[in-house]
């Protein structure tokens with residue numbers, strides 16, 4: 403029973419042992435709480451698209467629509483919600499593999515400039531469709547870094563997708579440079595809606611969204627930043643966010659030039 407605490411009020415070794423046991427019990431309880439919260443979140447997130455699928459499939463099946471146009475709209479909702487469901491399941495699977503330490507990185511010396519150019523190229527269609535700009539600047543002296551090129555690309559594409567998603571006008575600026583001889587910094591900045599200061603500490607949490615409805619509208623799953631953070635840490639890096647409501651958001655990632663693939667020991 404986790405509620406039965408060890409009661410010893412002494413400052414000696416037995417006292418500190420009792421404190422250690424109590425702390426452990428608290429940690430375990432916290433772990434149980436977050437785990438059940440996590441499952442509650444998953445069920446909710448899965449149930450929402452399924453409700454749409456069920457509802458609109460029924461409307462179509464029973465011919466409860468007036469015009470062909472209306473029918474097309476319902477079909478489109480079914481299509482979009484199926485895509486969301488696939489994305490959600492895919493992201494959940496990725497995240498759980500990462501948390502169990504079951505993803506293997508293909509570590510090699512990579513050219514960050516090349517990875518960034520590829521990511522910007524892939525984002526450029528969406529950027530054009532939204533009528534905003536994207537600019538990439540990389541320092542001349544950018545060193546090769548030890549990492550997984552595909553996973554790096556996944557990080558940047560995710561952050562660029564968010565920047566595009568939450569920006570109505572202006573531009574996205576991507577920069578890369580060396581911080582010192584041992585590390586490099588990549589920043590992805592937008593001129594979008596920004597994030598309220600009070601929400602900043604939570605945005606890397608699973609399923610956390612500043613505005614549920616807006617994120618849904620944009621097709622978000624609320625898992626993107628949790629995955630990004632894990633991928634950054636797996637490659638020895640750190641990520642932080644700076645944002646001003648109504649002005650824009652800047653994500654900064656610092657990677658060590660070389661790390662041993664152990665996220666805990668590779669901290670800068």
Ligand code: ADP
Pocket residue numbers: 564565568592594595596597605610611612613617618621622623624625626627628651
């Ligand atoms: P989502 O799939 O909802 O975008 P993420 O984990 O990628 O989930 O992001 C979590 C939340 O952080 C988003 O719902 C959004 O509210 C906020 N957010 C992320 N990136 C940006 C950004 N560039 N500008 C404004 N808000 C952002």
